[in-house]
Amino acid sequence: MKLYFSPGACSLSPHIVLRELGLPAELVKVDLGAKTYDGGQDFRAVNPKGYVPVLQLDDGSVLTEGPAIVQYLADQKPASGLAPANGSLERYRLQEWLNFISTELHKQYSPLFNPQFSEEVKELQRQRLYGRFDYLAQVLGAQDFLMGTQFTVADAYLFTVLGWSDHVKLDLSRWPALQAYLERVAQRPAVAATLAAEREARKS
């Protein structure tokens, strides 16, 4: 398998999942500005949508969209508990979280990275996100992870997105439960190893 990624981007989520599962994969760093990888190969030939993450399977098939990729990975090792069994209500709960993170958080952060948006628009966007944080803090004040006691792929994704907060001037200090959650997840050995690997990848 190959994971096309960019250090610190949303591809951190499947990268964490790979390491949590102990699955071997080649990591391919993508230059998102130039849309190239391996020093000049056309990334759009791999993913015409032009964004990471992309998972390429050994038979050459390409899977895109973070929520689909992390579920595929978790299903390679069902005993890991990173995703509940397909068809169970709990699996739909996991998908409920993945969709929430994708649409209500991830894609609400995106304008905050965009220099073309005014500070006024960005502030409106921050207020929208603060409402989502109120809800998340209620949940994570009462349990360690999104699904309860078990770390799942949804936590890998939420950790990734909330981790961008400082960078886009979203102050999490109003939500101690979210700060404690980020610390809890960061302490997981696989997560710490992933963050270290992505820090290293930034240098190359």
Ligand SMILES: N[C@@H](CCC(=O)N[C@@H](CS)C(=O)NCC(=O)O)C(=O)O
């Ligand atoms: N819907 C996609 C969105 C992925 C996405 O937003 N990727 C960003 C990095 S976090 C990216 O590669 N952006 C570059 C671009 O869109 O040109 C998913 O959930 O996987």
